Amino acid sequence: MTHNLGVDVGGTFTDVIVFDEDTNELTIDKVLSTPENPSNGVVEGIESAVAKAGTSVADLNLLFHGTTVVTNMLLEETGARVGLLTTAGHENVLHLARAWTPGPLYGWMGMEKPAPLADLVDTRGVGGRIGSPDGEETTPLDEEAVRTAVRELQDAGVESLTVALLNSYLNPAHERRVRDIVAEEAPDLPVSISAEIVPEYGEYERTLTTVINDYARPQVIRYLDDLESSLADAGSSATMNVVRSDGGLMSSKAATQRPVELALSGPSGGVVGAATIAQKKGIPDVLTLDMGGTSTDVSLVEAGKPGTTRQTKVGYREFKSRAVDVNTVGAGGGSIARVQLSGSLQVGPESAGADPGPACYGLGGEAPTVTDANVVLGRIPPSVQLGGRMELDREAARDAVQSIADDRGTSIEEAAQAILDIVNENMYSALRVVSVERGYDPREFGLVAFGGAGPMHANALVDVMDAYPLVVPPGPGVMSAFGFLTSDVQNEFSETYLRTDEDVSGDEVRDEFLSIRDEAADWLASEGVEESDHAFDYFADCRYYRQDIQMSIPVDVENLRDDGGLAEIKDDFEARHDRQFGFSLDAPLEIANLRVVGKGAIQGVELEEQELGDADASEAITGHYDVYFDGEYHETPIYDRSLSTPGNEISGPAIVVDADSTVVVQPDHVARVDRYGSLEITRGESQ
């Protein structure tokens, strides 16, 4: 029992990392995913990776599993048939949504609004009312109507059931009673109640989030059951941890209860891994850039901690679930460039995907993509096989990019450079949303770049943003799987509070926090975390009375005692409000929600530190190639990253070829291999 394993199931590839606890060695493997039967691909990937690492499935200690199963289910609408019970008179809550249509004027003419995930056919209203804001029952629950509805829905063939009643965030008594009735009438039907999934006001978002939970549940239950039994058959007795959207872990049992928490499971791993690596290097504040084939995820890490958000969006649907605050933009290697009617050049969000993919894949794609532009400029030298398998069709790439050059009346190199400049700009905009817009100056941050395409673009990007150093971790193509290994068991517990500093004292707020902490402690215990390993973070979501801001203020509960009161919270809130928006108000502080994040540390991986050696990296040079930088071709050395050693310095321009990604070092920059095998790129020249 000496190996831990991280596995990241994506739409195309399943990435696996094996960590040997005795030697601190990491083994990376990549196999094709099997979307038609996801657990098969995972088991094959695990078996292949442990074989490569020279161990066996039976030798695995901890398993860390991230998956896009839920994300894909939402995007492709392949989840379960969900029944929905609402308060009578509010059955159309999902159908009417929030009336939103996109901008600008006339945006409604082209709007596509998918049907609710719980069909109106399977939605029933039931009598009974909880009053607001006191949370007292004003009309008793119509239990007969509930029984009838449950029976009807079960007969109709629903596979799971959501209960979402008005004002349940104030008092969940009716929802709980409905759940008891469902247990009597339809004991095998999975059921979720909204007050437990999102105990916050806002009936549309709470209902939607809970419906998503039930939409995903039957498949997630089946999937995790299959996976665990397949692994058991293969001889494994490893503990399975499933990665949540907020980068924390939960048991597979907890995952089957709350699959909505897995909606952004994949992207969170990369951010957590990047944060760990940067922290270890002594750069606690970094931006992260994860650029793949169709999109780029960016986020901000402050003091080693990834930012989190409560607003999660998958396709049209915006719901409430705690997630790493990742901003996604449709900019990837497969993003298609086209010239608009007005003459402006647009890159993405449309993507050539994996099939046919960029023109240079030679699979019949003709549209010019970002990858084709990189090929034209020589940034992907002939020695590279994209996706590890195909020879590049450089002629096809040139033909595709030539069409843009013709439209714009420029040389092919200028057209290719324009495509890169625009796609970089799109990523820059996304990075600004998570930094500048939130009051952070990117110049005070470093940038960690990963994903298949991230290291190719990041140097040009940091040059514009001045966010140095740029760090390219080892294995940038499997960063998420690596990140899983660095995660902790984690879950968040919250309640709507809606009280102002004029209504309550610090002691009262502290008591409330402690009662939520008890709930979190119970959960950690049920996840098998020893009490001595429990840790808790407290947050108050604050705003000026009636604002919609909900700034999450970290709270030291001990300072709420006695005279301390709420002053510390208010001061912190006002400072943040002023930094971000440039003004403060003479208004009461409203605490909208109290949150407690309960954590239990798990040791999944140890980063090994190596001695720094010689700066001379010439041993790693495998050849030279003409690469286009700053308006002209440069004879540029090509390095093999696997031949480089800690301490090596590589002066730009240079191309560093890795197994799963290519690193571009711009002119006037230098890349150093650090003690952990990361490339650290800064402006300047080698010593």
Place this chain on the structure above:
Amino acid sequence: MSNETPEFVGDHDVDPTTLDIIESTLENTRFEMDRVLETTAISPVIREQSDQFPLIADRHGRMVMGQFGSAIDTIIEHSPFDWDDLEEGDVIATNDPYSCAGAVSHTPDMLLLRPIFYDGDRVGFGSQWGNLMDVGGKTPGSMPVQATTVFEEGIRLPPVKLYKAGELDEELLATFAHNTRLPEHAEADIKALAAGTAVAEERVRELCDRFGKDTYLEGCDAILDRTRDGMIDLINEFIPEGERYTFEDYVDDDGMGNGPIKLHLEIYREGDTVYLDWTGTDQQVPGTVNFLLNEKMFKMFTGVFLIMAFDPLLTFNDGYYDLFEVTLPEGTVVQPEYPAALGNRLPMMARQFDVLQATFSKLIDQFSVAGSYGTSPNLVYAGVDSEGNQFQMLEILYGGIPARPGGDGLDGHSWWPLFRTVPAEYQEAYYPLSIDEYSTRADTGGPGEFRGGHGITKVFTFEEDGAITFQDDRAHTYPWGVDGGSHGERSEKKLIRTDGTEEALPSKVENEPVSAGDKLVFRTAGGGGLGDPLDRDPAVVATEVRRGLVSEAAARERYGVVLDDGSVDVGATADERETLRDAREDLSEFDYGPLPDDETLAEEIAAERRTFDMR
């Protein structure tokens, strides 16, 4: 007669990629301005309903990026200061429609305008406006139904410097806020608007840092120019030259018994120029539904329609203004004379959009859109609760989106972009009322191959004595159907008093007293249908019957779809459709619904108001 070609037309010495970057940065800035305002504002109309409009203009005040077109030159013209008097850190504020030629079209809309400087030179403007909760005047919310002058609609700031060289004029702000019913809201929301304009300043300056001031300024010209080029292509491709097309439609009434109120539009093209003429539109009315239509804003609406219909990725801005020639006759309901009341201009604004899209539907081959639910209905409920605290709720409601090319209209959605419903749980937590029902009004969207969206029913139970003021329309006229599609159904309002008596209410009501326990049933109109309902896919009709969105009777009578235990009876449906086809008259291009003649309709409207006033 045609407009002069603007000076920004021509060659631009700016690298095309730099230009694209400037354009995309400005576009992102626009959305960032909204996000800042939405998160910091207190008014639920701004934060939950996104009733706000940001723009970034060039140094001459022309909108380069934004939503509504710029009236900056008009504002400066109406102010006591000149272009040269603008200083770094100034922020101009106005909520007076008559001081900006209707750029804000009623008094609750507060507009903030910040000149942006770089190295001492003016390089542009950032502007943002939003709907304040209250600016004083006759009724809570400052949108009285029965007012005849703008003086009854609250305090008006002419264009003044609210910030002078970065210094907030606290006394001015306090004076303004003091004249409103919700001074803390007003103050906070105005500061939030200012924070939004500061975002524009910061981002424009960063662009100047990055590319140089001259390149930025040249870039603004080039962005205007290439939008203009794109618009010339759209005009030439889609608008036929030579023929003149007209359309007429009506706003029900002005809330004082006057109506129906006619809008008349004629559109034709000569060369690159499109002429839009409102001659034939009715004279202004005594009540508050007059709409001071800003000429540039209307050019913007027209251009945006063409862009959204045919090339949604084209940036829209003030670049194409010289391509549209607009006639807005003085003294009509779309160009009322000072001091006409303007508070409830939304029915007129919405109808103006209906008429514009109808005229284009006639004009453009293979492209039609039906009529809408007719306004942005709003409701104010205000009073003093049993504990002596004042309360004032303002809510915008939604109805049926018109059927559109290739798709059904959405049920109970907003034709105005980015608006959102206020959650019932928010309303119940902060105001003394409960929401008993919020549902789709089945069968109210006009049948068609693509059906119109349905209206909604919202039922409020008031828990404290108070008064309600609301505005809706399409209670007498119908949202029209197009190309064989049928009209949508009309709006309705009623009060159910605690003793069970029911009172039907007109669509526009001011300060109607309500008692704790009274219920208001607020029903909005559907949208019109598009295309022959007998061509609608029977399987879709059957699904909608199962979902409760279309009744089984309507499926049979309007769509000719016969159901057998919920599924389509294919044979019976074919027979039923043939029977219906044989029995009906030829389908008309527009279906206005069973309207009486104008005189009878005018008498009905007057009688309704008389009866209501005399209760």
